[in-house]
Amino acid sequence: NSNMTEKKVFNACQHDCPDNCAMVSTIIDDRVVSVRGRKEHSFTRGVLCGKVKNYDQRVYSEDRILHPMRRIGEKGFGKFERISWEEALSAIHDNFQRVIECNGPESILPYSYLGHQGLLNGMHCGDSFFNKLGASIGERTFCNATASKAFRLVAGPSGGVDPESFAQAEVIIMWGINMLSTSMHHSRFVIEAINAGATFVVIDPVRTRTARRAHIHLQPKPGTDVVLAMAIANFLINENLVDMDYVNKYTLGFDKFSERARQFSMEFASEITGVSAQEIRDLALLMSKKKAVAIRTGVALERTANGGDAVRAIAALPALTGSWRVPGGGIFQHPQGTFPINRDALANPDFVEDGRNSINLFDLASALNSDAHHPIKSLFVYNANPVIAAANQAKLLENLCREDLFMIVSEIFQTDTCDYADILLPATSQLEQKDLMYSWGHYNIQYNHKAIEPLGEAVSNTELFRRLAKVFSFNDNVFTRNDDEIMVASMIWDHKHMENISLHSLREEGFARLNVGDAQTRMPHRLGEFPTPSGRFEFASSQNETGGGILNVYRQGVQDKKKYQAIDALPSYKSNMIPDDGFVLISPKHHYFLNSGYTNFNLDSEISTKQMVMINTADAEARGIKQGEKLRLWNDLSEICVFADVTDDVISGVLVVPHGYWRRHVKGNTVNALIRSAPSPIGQGITVNDTVVFIKKDERKKALSHSRFG
Numbered sequence: 149n150s151n152m153t154e155k156k157v158f159n160a161c162q163h164d165c166p167d168n169c170a171m172v173s174t175i176i177d178d179r180v181v182s183v184r185g186r187k188e189h190s191f192t193r194g195v196l197c198g199k200v201k202n203y204d205q206r207v208y209s210e211d212r213i214l215h216p217m218r219r220i221g222e223k224g225f226g227k228f229e230r231i232s233w234e235e236a237l238s239a240i241h242d243n244f245q246r247v248i249e250c251n252g253p254e255s256i257l258p259y260s261y262l263g264h265q266g267l268l269n270g271m272h273c274g275d276s277f278f279n280k281l282g283a284s285i286g287e288r289t290f291c292n293a294t295a296s297k298a299f300r301l302v303a304g305p306s307g308g309v310d311p312e313s314f315a316q317a318e319v320i321i322m323w324g325i326n327m328l329s330t331s332m333h334h335s336r337f338v339i340e341a342i343n344a345g346a347t348f349v350v351i352d353p354v355r356t357r358t359a360r361r362a363h364i365h366l367q368p369k370p371g372t373d374v375v376l377a378m379a380i381a382n383f384l385i386n387e388n389l390v391d392m393d394y395v396n397k398y399t400l401g402f403d404k405f406s407e408r409a410r411q412f413s414m415e416f417a418s419e420i421t422g423v424s425a426q427e428i429r430d431l432a433l434l435m436s437k438k439k440a441v442a443i444r445t446g447v448a449l450e451r452t453a454n455g456g457d458a459v460r461a462i463a464a465l466p467a468l469t470g471s472w473r474v475p476g477g478g479i480f481q482h483p484q485g486t487f488p489i490n491r492d493a494l495a496n497p498d499f500v501e502d503g504r505n506s507i508n509l510f511d512l513a514s515a516l517n518s519d520a521h522h523p524i525k526s527l528f529v530y531n532a533n534p535v536i537a538a539a540n541q542a543k544l545l546e547n548l549c550r551e552d553l554f555m556i557v558s559e560i561f562q563t564d565t566c567d568y569a570d571i572l573l574p575a576t577s578q579l580e581q582k583d584l585m586y587s588w589g590h591y592n593i594q595y596n597h598k599a600i601e602p603l604g605e606a607v608s609n610t611e612l613f614r615r616l617a618k619v620f621s622f623n624d625n626v627f628t629r630n631d632d633e634i635m636v637a638s639m640i641w642d643h644k645h646m647e648n649i650s651l652h653s654l655r656e657e658g659f660a661r662l663n664v665g666d667a668q669t670r671m672p673h674r675l676g677e678f679p680t681p682s683g684r685f686e687f688a689s690s691q692n693e694t695g696g697g698i699l700n701v702y703r704q705g706v707q708d709k710k711k712y713q714a715i716d717a718l719p720s721y722k723s724n725m726i727p728d729d730g731f732v733l734i735s736p737k738h739h740y741f742l743n744s745g746y747t748n749f750n751l752d753s754e755i756s757t758k759q760m761v762m763i764n765t766a767d768a769e770a771r772g773i774k775q776g777e778k779l780r781l782w783n784d785l786s787e788i789c790v791f792a793d794v795t796d797d798v799i800s801g802v803l804v805v806p807h808g809y810w811r812r813h814v815k816g817n818t819v820n821a822l823i824r825s826a827p828s829p830i831g832q833g834i835t836v837n838d839t840v841v842f843i844k845k846d847e848r849k850k851a852l853s854h855s856r857f858g
Contacts, residue, residue: 389433
């Protein structure tokens, strides 16, 4: 049709995923007709994952929330009526004002995380508003809070080895990460290395899609990775396989570390981890014989009380072997510190006075207790789905039903959390807004163009908080900035990593790789230069006194001045006591979901409606459990209904229930009903993989045989 207008628009995926894909949308007559990957992008190379490749279906879904709505009927039933934006903003203003007058501003709590990963509409989009309002600080320690803090304690805020440099590696170790399900684009660089002769090692208690493709797969018990890493270190030291030239020139605390490592003999490590002494010895020898050893740690690793110690111990291995001396050698944990983001300009922590109340959002259930130290009267949820993501689900649901709790949710779809809201606000999709995107899996920054006008009355997060600021008469310049002005403020554009990168060039090209060196030759710590207080890799951390504190980025930009118990300067191990009839429950990412996202796009099959549990064949046989049988997992918090996936892909004594199912789809509790809010000693991250549960059969109804979730 010659009258049709067509254009191509550069976009970037907004999801909480390390790959942050470069996309191009085709727009015909102001409607998105396709979303494809950009082949020019060096990391994602034109391929989109199965969740995002049909992104236009997400934009135009009939289930979108497109107008402000107000609850009618009881909380939890999800019944709403349409209202205007003026009515919605007025209701929020009036409630907040009443709460502030009667209970103080700290009785208002913002709840958000990385439902959007952009610099504009992501984690910091509401921080300035709530920091100015006087609300309690929401501590977002759901992911990476422990790992990043632990890594900084020994190596500083370094991005580490370049993910693209894995193609140069001789040995690749994926430790606690199912790459093919959660960072599929990294696999291309791994495959390139394998084709050149590299050995591929996976360390994971589950035989995942990634582990099935490994040359070597070690399956330690959850929470014991620190023991495995320290045993490898001890072997390297005892066998004189340490690069002492590197250690002497570029590290600190080696003698103390060596003394601590002596506690982790092969025999002890084998007993604790369940990995044979021979397997541990073979891996240590492999790491010593090849210089270019590239390690990538996953978020699963940190999710135990020993997680931070595991990260520190694993990070010590390249310093011992001197892997940092060659391209493709070292460890990749998180590139956050490599991006020169001006977070203070985004969050404006100067609005916050000392002593402001703060709440760990993973423990929202306790925070909403009516007798809490600072009772919460108003809850504002955006970029998050706490009913599925927070701990102690049953208690949380009980507290969300409090009649004296006023709750606002900004969302694209009506999630389980939305059902408890008093006010629902319509949020835009990524194609309906501008943004700057950074990645936690590669070194590219991307510009996301607004491809189409917002559907219905949906607004971006930046526009939402501009409207709220206006209603509350916040006149500071930060509240009147348009999106372009926020972009200008969001980055330190004259930083060396941004050389020859400008907002204009990003608009035109869509993305740019940071100026951190060529991936084929990059050796970030060949000569040490670790961004630690000493400038060296610190086997024994000089910052252990403050190791319990939460990084500013997870506290609305506000420094954590709370007093925590000092952590051990060296990696240590504490056992998790499991009763004889108990199991350790782990809850990894689902291959077909993105956290709790896209669960509602898999309803045509049983992927979203049958909550599966992986159980080892021997454990199942000992209990007479058959494939597909309906079971109940329980502990003192609650219970959930699951269907048995009997398999040898998981080790004995461990159960696996993927995270992300919705209550409405499985018609009952999901896995977080069994999970406690106990924080990790380092960085206060979550410890969900320390969960202990028990099994009982569901005798009420026989379940049909069911295939695995993938």
